[in-house]
Amino acid sequence: MxxxxxxxxxxxxxxxxxxxxxxxxxxxxxxxxxxxxxxxxxxxxxxxxxxxxxxxxxxxxxxxxxxxxxxxxxxxxxxxxxxxxxxxxxxxxxxxxxxxxxxxxxxxxxxxxxxxxxxxxTKKEVVPEPTLENEMKTAVSGEKITLQGMQFYPGVDIIRESSIPVAKKLFFFLTENPSVKIKISGHVCCGRLGIPSSIDGMNNRTRVQNLSEARAAAVYNYLVEKGISKDRMQYEGLAFLFPLGKTDDDDRRVEIEILSK
Structure with a gap:
């Protein structure tokens, strides 16, 4: 992968x-x-x-x-x-x-x-960074894509209003590509002294320690409510097992993996 x-x-x-x-x-x-x-x-x-x-x-x-x-x-x-x-x-x-x-x-x-x-x-020609739509279109099975701009209110699994356009882009992509199947992975920060950890964050809305999974489920449920079949999607919570070594905001993310096209 x-x-x-x-x-x-x-x-x-x-x-x-x-x-x-x-x-x-x-x-x-x-x-x-x-x-x-x-x-x-x-x-x-x-x-x-x-x-x-x-x-x-x-x-x-x-x-x-x-x-x-x-x-x-x-x-x-x-x-x-x-x-x-x-x-x-x-x-x-x-x-x-x-x-x-x-x-x-x-x-x-x-x-x-x-x-x-x-x-x-000196003068230069710049190739723009790809958009989320292009990343999803060009990705092959097994590749992971971070949903840049997908943010939640602190400590809970509620998607910010400002991040709904990101969820809509994913919905439009799945609608236009009906054979695509994906896995949605939630991540949280922060581990003890930066050490990767399987201990998930606390979801202050439910008081259950499953914040990364709950945030992935929030994106999943948004897509289901919009009409995307459950058979095309999976979701999981990965806690702090895969830190990127950058900032807390980078670790506090949602990714999608293309399972099949």
């Missing part, structure tokens, strides 16, 4: 590019998600920089006042409000991380993570 890794190839003349990553934090008053004049000034300064923005990610947070559900919506709203203040020409990814188990004002914030390109030598 092989796992597919895609690379960005550069053709033509030899070229070299460097990236610069900056993080700007915006702080909020308690129970507030609206942007202030000071917030807007910081956003304007980010946009006025002459270095081109490659990617922009906004992580929203809330401290532990109020309920879990309320703080989840508050953190999402803080991130979304900031994203809306940027130019439409900038692609922005937002994630609301909900409440941090701490009442400190330091967690009433959103972090703007800006990646810029600041040095390029």
């Amino acid at each position: 092989k796992k597919v890794t895609f690379f960005l190839f550069l053709f033509g003349n030899i070229c070299f590019a460097q990236q610069k990553i900056d993080t700007v934090s915006l702080y909020f008053e308690n129970d507030v998600s609206a942007l202030t004049t000071a917030h807007l000034q910081k956003i304007d300064s980010i946009q006025s920089d002459t270095l081109p923005i490659i990617s922009l990610k906004i992580n929203g947070y809330a401290n532990s006042f109020a309920s879990f559900e309320y703080n989840q919506k508050l953190s999402d709203k803080r991130a979304t409000n900031i994203a809306e203040a940027f130019s439409d020409s900038i692609n922005v990814q937002t994630i609301g991380f909900g409440e941090i188990d701490d009442p400190s004002a330091a967690y009433r914030r959103a972090d703007i993570i800006v990646t810029r390109q600041f040095h390029t030598i």
